[in-house]
Amino acid sequence: MYEASPGETILPSRQEVRSSRGLQDKLIIFLFLLPSTVIFLVFVVYPIFHSVYYSFFNWKGLGPAVDFIALDNYKRILTDRVFLIAVKNNLIIVFLSLLLQLPLSLGLAILVGRNLPGRAFFRSIFFMPYVFSEVITAIMWLGLFNPDPDRGFINALLILIPGVEPFPWLADTRTVLLCVFVVLSWKYFGFHMLLYITGLQNIPLDVEEAARIDGANRYQLLFNITIPLLSSTIRTSVYMSVLGSLQQFILVWIMTHGGPVNASEVMSTYMYRFGFVRFYLGYGSAVAIVMFLICLAFSLVYQRLTPQQDYLGGI
Amino acid sequence: MTTIITPSKNALQRKLPRIFQYLILSFFVLIVIVPIVMIVFGALKTRGEFMTRPYTIPFPPNWDNLDKIIHQPSFWRMMLNSLIVMFATTGCVVVFCSLAAFVFARTEFRGKGLMFNLFTLGLMFPINIAILPVYLVLRHMDLTNHLTGVVLIQVAFLLSSNILILRGFFAAIPVELQDAALIDGCTIAGFFWRILLPLARPSLAAIAALTMITSWNDLLVPLVVLDSDTLWTLPLGTMQFQSQYGQDLALVAAFLTLSAIPTIIFYTFAERQIVSGLIAGALKG
Numbered sequence: 001m002y003e004a005s006p007g008e009t010i011l012p013s014r015q016e017v018r019s020s021r022g023l024q025d026k027l028i029i030f031l032f033l034l035p036s037t038v039i040f041l042v043f044v045v046y047p048i049f050h051s052v053y054y055s056f057f058n059w060k061g062l063g064p065a066v067d068f069i070a071l072d073n074y075k076r077i078l079t080d081r082v083f084l085i086a087v088k089n090n091l092i093i094v095f096l097s098l099l100l101q102l103p104l105s106l107g108l109a110i111l112v113g114r115n116l117p118g119r120a121f122f123r124s125i126f127f128m129p130y131v132f133s134e135v136i137t138a139i140m141w142l143g144l145f146n147p148d149p150d151r152g153f154i155n156a157l158l159i160l161i162p163g164v165e166p167f168p169w170l171a172d173t174r175t176v177l178l179c180v181f182v183v184l185s186w187k188y189f190g191f192h193m194l195l196y197i198t199g200l201q202n203i204p205l206d207v208e209e210a211a212r213i214d215g216a217n218r219y220q221l222l223f224n225i226t227i228p229l230l231s232s233t234i235r236t237s238v239y240m241s242v243l244g245s246l247q248q249f250i251l252v253w254i255m256t257h258g259g260p261v262n263a264s265e266v267m268s269t270y271m272y273r274f275g276f277v278r279f280y281l282g283y284g285s286a287v288a289i290v291m292f293l294i295c296l297a298f299s300l301v302y303q304r305l306t307p308q309q310d311y312l313g314g315i
Numbered sequence: 316m317t318t319i320i321t322p323s324k325n326a327l328q329r330k331l332p333r334i335f336q337y338l339i340l341s342f343f344v345l346i347v348i349v350p351i352v353m354i355v356f357g358a359l360k361t362r363g364e365f366m367t368r369p370y371t372i373p374f375p376p377n378w379d380n381l382d383k384i385i386h387q388p389s390f391w392r393m394m395l396n397s398l399i400v401m402f403a404t405t406g407c408v409v410v411f412c413s414l415a416a417f418v419f420a421r422t423e424f425r426g427k428g429l430m431f432n433l434f435t436l437g438l439m440f441p442i443n444i445a446i447l448p449v450y451l452v453l454r455h456m457d458l459t460n461h462l463t464g465v466v467l468i469q470v471a472f473l474l475s476s477n478i479l480i481l482r483g484f485f486a487a488i489p490v491e492l493q494d495a496a497l498i499d500g501c502t503i504a505g506f507f508w509r510i511l512l513p514l515a516r517p518s519l520a521a522i523a524a525l526t527m528i529t530s531w532n533d534l535l536v537p538l539v540v541l542d543s544d545t546l547w548t549l550p551l552g553t554m555q556f557q558s559q560y561g562q563d564l565a566l567v568a569a570f571l572t573l574s575a576i577p578t579i580i581f582y583t584f585a586e587r588q589i590v591s592g593l594i595a596g597a598l599k600g
Contacts, residue, residue, distance in 0.1 A: 028504045029424055032414040036474050037430070039411070043471035044437050047448035054451065108343060111336055118337075124586060125344050128351075131582045131589065133532035135550045136575050139557050140350050143357075143564060150369055151564060153353055186346070191593065198594050236597050247443040250534050254554060268443050275447040276539060284447045291444045299439050 048292070051285040059282035073286035083287070086258075086265040087294075093181055093266070094245040101185040102192055102237060109196035110226070123197065127190035134187070138254035141183045145169040145255075170256055173263035180252055180264050187251070188244065192237045199233030200226070235306050242302070246295055267291050354575075357568030365565040380569030390573070392545065393552040397531060400462055400548055404469040404530040408477055409523050411470070413515070416481035417507050421493060437475030442535060445472065450539050464540045465548070469530050477522045480595045484518035485511060521592035524585040531578065549574050 055073055059065035077083050108126065112119045129137065146152025147168040149159050155166035169179050203226065211225045227234070249268035252258065258265035258273065271291065275284025357365055358380055359373035384390050418424075419431050442449070449468055450459070458464035488511060496506040512519070534550040541547060547555070556570050582589070 025422070025503055026424070028502070029418050029422055032418045032507075033430065035407075035411045036415040036434075036478065039467065039471045040434065040437065040474050043449060043452065043468055044440060044445070044474075045433070047445060047452045048440065050452055051448035108340070111340055116333075116336065122340050122344065125347055127586075127590070128579075128582065129347060131528055131532075131578055132575065133534065133550050133553075133578065135532075135534050135553045136571050136578075139553065139567065139571060140354055142557075143568075144350055144353070150366065153349070153370060156370060186350070190347075194590060194594065195597055198598075233598075240597060243441070247441055249443045254557075271444075271447060276450075281447070281451065285451070288444055288447045292440060295441075295444065296439050 048289075051288055054282050055286035055289050057282040059280075061279050061281040065282060069282075073283050074290070076283070077286055077290055082262050082265060083267070083270055085262050086267045086270045089177055089264060090246050090248075090266050092177060093184065093248065094242050096178075096181045097184070097241045097245050098238060101181075101189055102234075102241060104185070105189045105192035105237075106196050106227075106230075106234075108189070109193045109200060110222070112193070112197060114200065123194070126193055129187045130191045132187070134250040135254060137183065137187050138251045141179075141186075142170070142255055145179055147171065171260055173260055176256055176260065176264045180248075180255065183251055183255065184245070184248065188241075192241065195233055195237050196230065199230045203229045239299075239302055242298060243295060246298070247291070267294075351575075354568045354571050357565055358572040360565050362563055362565050365568075380566050381573060383566065384570050384573055389544070389552070390570075393547050393549045394577075396462060396546060397549040400465050400469070400537075401527055401530045403462075403466040404473070405523050405526045407466065407470045408473050408526045409519055412474060412477040412481050412522065413485075413512065413519060415474070416478045416485055417511065419478065420482045420485035421507075421511070422503060434475050434478055437472070438479075442468070442472040446535055446539055453540060459540050460542045460546065461540075462546060465533075465536050468536050468540070469533060473526055473529065476596050477526065480522055480592060481515075481518060483595060484515055488514055517588075517591075518595075520585075521588045521595065524581075524588035525592035525596070527581065527585075528578070528589060531581075 054065055056068060056070055057065035058067040058069045058072070108122075112122050112126075116122075143151065144153050147155060147166055149155040149166045152166075152169075154169065158164050159166055167175070169175050207229065208221060208225055211221055216224065247268055248266055249272065252264055252266055252269055253272065256264040258269040267287070268291070271284055271287040274280045274287060353370070356370070356373050359376040359378070360368075361377050361379065364373070364377065415434075419427065449471075453459050453464050453468065458467065492510060492514075493506055496510055497503070501509070532550060533548075534554065537548045537551045538554070541551065544552075544555075553570060553574050557567055560566050560570075
């Protein structure tokens with residue numbers, strides 16, 4: 001890396017002291033970048049190309065990959081009904097998050113507000129699930145959703161309503177994905193709320209003040225001033241929520257294994273099943289590449305379509 | 316001016332009565348707290364109590380379950396493995412990222428933009444997607460079933476975000492300081508070590524806290540990399556424990572409680588660092 005950059009721009013000077021210092025600086029830059037670059041190239045960049053290679057083989061991990069099948073793995077993925085279900089489920093989680101979880105987080109952020117007495121307490125509590133491990137979260141909710149009302153708290157609450165029977169939340173194909181979404185929201189809403197609280201703090205009070213003096217009511221204030229001024233925070237939060245929803249794995253795997261009958265299958269559980277359970281490494285590699293391309297495409301399109309807006313900069 | 320602003324400061328909030336506001340917030344506090352409290356209650360009951368009165372306050376508390384787990388050597392071994400991985404990962408991330416972030420924030424050289432973009436590419440290739448490709452490479456290098464393998468992968472996938480966070484923090488330190496130091500005969504390494512790092516201590520604490528949480532909670536990498544149960548980390552052990560003793564819910568609850576305690580303690584002490592690291596990461600990403 002270092003050899004490839006000969007024409008350094010550091011301090012052009014004829015003095016010998018200076019030029020030896022320029023050389024020293026280059027050496028320092030090289031040494032400082034070395035550890036990160038090596039680890040990054042070996043464990044992040046190289047695996048991508050490595051997997052692209054294996055994705056062209058029918059390979060089950062024993063011995064070298066010899067059965068070259070070109071794009072067959074990709075064809076099979078894109079026509080496999082289960083993979084398409086997984087993509088659909090990922091998209092459902094994405095949309096539910098955008099429609100319910102983020103507005104809820106924003107609402108709570110506005111409620112906690114700038115100066116509510118006890119706001120630090122609420123913020124700490126709401127953010128706590130985020131620092132819990134996914135394993136603990138998943139096992140905890142597995143218990144709460146237990147179909148037996150003597151074991152699952154949710155059904156225990158449910159049967160308090162007269163005439164309502166306990167419901168097998170995670171065993172029913174109609175509700176299982178919704179349950180996964182509830183748990184995801186429980187764990188992550190605090191993070192988005194935190195982003196919004198930070199965004200709200202950056203809005204100068206006098207902007208809202210001016211709007212109020214001009215006669216804006218509460219809703220006008222919220223929808224015409226506060227939310228537009230939060231747009232760059234919302235943009236970030238949406239981006240992270242979508243990317244997060246597209247790659248959810250541990251929570252789903254522990255709670256449902258993608259079942260029942262693929263009803264909660266997502267792309268990463270699909271990849272795990274083929275790659276690590278059945279050990280179809282060639283096929284699994286291809287799934288990983290497809291997932292990578294989906295996330296990359298989303299990132300690029302999103303950044304292109306929603307240019308960073310800075311309303312406050314214009315004030 | 317101030318006389319107009321002060322009374323209407325709570326514009327949005329005053330109209331919505333405070334009581335109502337607290338009611339909504341308290342409702343969500345319950346939703347967050349109840350699942351956690353249920354687990355702790357469960358942990359303090361005998362198996363029989365758990366069956367007959369699952370949702371009552373465990374009084375008198377029964378410490379048998381917790382006792383049973385504390386006396387399992389495997390629990391402490393997993394705890395130790397988790398600690399080793401966490402400290403190794405955190406150490407590497409803090410050192411490597413501050414070195415790289417300094418170069419990106421404070422020096423000029425050809426190819427800098429290219430190198431930096433390379434690292435930001437890492438943000439689009441999260442570990443959940445990369446796990447199979449990375450596993451294949453690790454297998455080639457014979458690093459599976461080693462804690463080293465877990466640490467290396469964790470570090471590799473934390474580099475991008477933390478370099479980005481630190482670069483932002485480092486760039487905010489006044490340029491005049493650097494100029495003055497260089498004029499006084501300091502090398503850039505000397506400036507980094509003697510002036511910038513001490514000034515950047517809060518930001519280093521932020522990424523350290525964030526890395527500790529991420530590494531401590533990580534299940535996916537240990538799950539894929541580690542086979543032998545003597546190397547298991549706590550999350551991996553938790554998952555296995557649940558599938559093994561899933562029927563004895565009180566015992567599982569005790570295990571969960573014990574493995575969550577370090578997180579909760581850490582959170583109470585480092586909340587500020589974790590939060591500021593996360594915010595910086597999100598807003599710079």
